[in-house]
Amino acid sequence: YSIGIGILPLARSALQRNTFSSVVQPHLSALSNKFDVTSIATQLAEPRQMVVVALAQSSIPFRLQVDLGSRFPALISATGRLLAAYNGLSDSTLKTEFKKLKWDHPPSYDDWLLQVAQSRDRGYAIDPGVYISGVTVVAIPVFGSDGKxxxxxVALGITERLESKDVPKLAKAMxxxxxxxQSSQIDIGS
Structure with missing residues (x-):
């Protein structure tokens, strides 16, 4: 057996019922328009993957394409630095999972741990073309009731267009x- 194209309406329906997705969508659209970035919201799924649950493309002619439902390793790029910073994973788990990651410009494990600490200190993470050459990724964490x-x-932009001076402004907006x-008292589901 294999899953056919008929599964797509079911998947889309499930994502549309995700309250977090519907609440964050207009914010992502505004962010994309203001900063000319592709904006996405992700949700942690098992086994240790992040899934794109909402997205907004920028209006510039050349932009980065991401698809709803896309999956990527939870510890990769800026989002991965945040997961490592805030979720209390053991050093052995981090090291094992880190070795499996595929980067365009792989950092050393020690450099990555330093970036994890920097991300925790500033409250957001930056991947300046390390995961994907020429693409800067900025991410901020959204916490569950357990504090994890x-x-x-996440915002993705062409590195040369998303100058370093814009990154703090973008992160602050995110x-x-x-x-x-989180303060709206809306149940954003799990």
Whole structure:
């Protein structure tokens, strides 16, 4: 047996019922328009993967394509630095999972751990073309009721277009979105 194309409406329906997705969607659209980035919201899934549950493309002619339902390893890129920073994974688990990751420009494990600590200190993570050449990824954590990161808000942009001076402004805007969603008392589901 194999899963056919008929599964797509079911998957889309499940994602649309995810309250977090519907609440964050208009915010992602505004973020994409303001900063000319592709904005996504991800949710942690097993086995140790992040799934894209909402997205908004920028309006610029050349942009990065991400698909709803896309999966990627939970510890990769900026989102992975946040997961490592906030979810209390053991050093042996981190090291084992880190060795499995595929990067365009792989950092050393020690450099990555330093970036994890920096991400925790500033409250957001940056991947400046390490995961994908020429693509800067900025991510902020969204926390569950247990204080662990269960989701993230992510912005992807062409590195040369997303200058380093814009990254703090972008991260601040993303944190404001997260804070508004979390303080709205809306049940954003699990």
């Amino acid at each position: 990161m269960t989701r993230s808000l 944190m404001a979105i997260r804070d508004e969603i």
